[in-house]
Amino acid sequence: MKAIFKTTLCSAFLLLVSFAGNAQARLTIENNSMRQMTVKVMKGSSGKGTLHESVTITAYSSETIYFTETGYYFTKSKAILNGKDPVYKKGKSFKVINSSEGYSVLRLTFTIKESAVPASTGQTISKSEFDQN
DSSP, X not given: OHHHHHHHHHHHHHHHHXXXXXXXXXXXEEEOSSSEEEXXXXXXXXXXXXXEEEEEEOTTEEEXXXXXXXXXXXXXXXXXXXXXXXXXXXXXXXXXXXXXXXXXXXXXXXXXXOSSXXXXXXXXXXXXXXXXX
């Protein structure tokens, strides 16, 4: 009888831990362009930060990044397309909350309109600034 109780209690605990693990802050990044994008999510509130995670997103697709800590983050992105110059951008900072009271569910959509000079929003940065972690 004790073995069954211990097994049931252990199973219930593991189930609660798995539910808690699923409820965490996340950012879905949508690439709404024909370019392949590399997006670096940086921890920090301004120009300098430390790399949280980097993802490569193919044209017209999306990726999700997860966070375990509350804090401020920003993005640096590189968008490439054969025959065109790469586009480098830095986004504004955003706050992520991940605590016992709740968590952030965020979405960023990157769009580039192709023309002689590709048009997109965000602060233009150099390749060297993008490459810095």
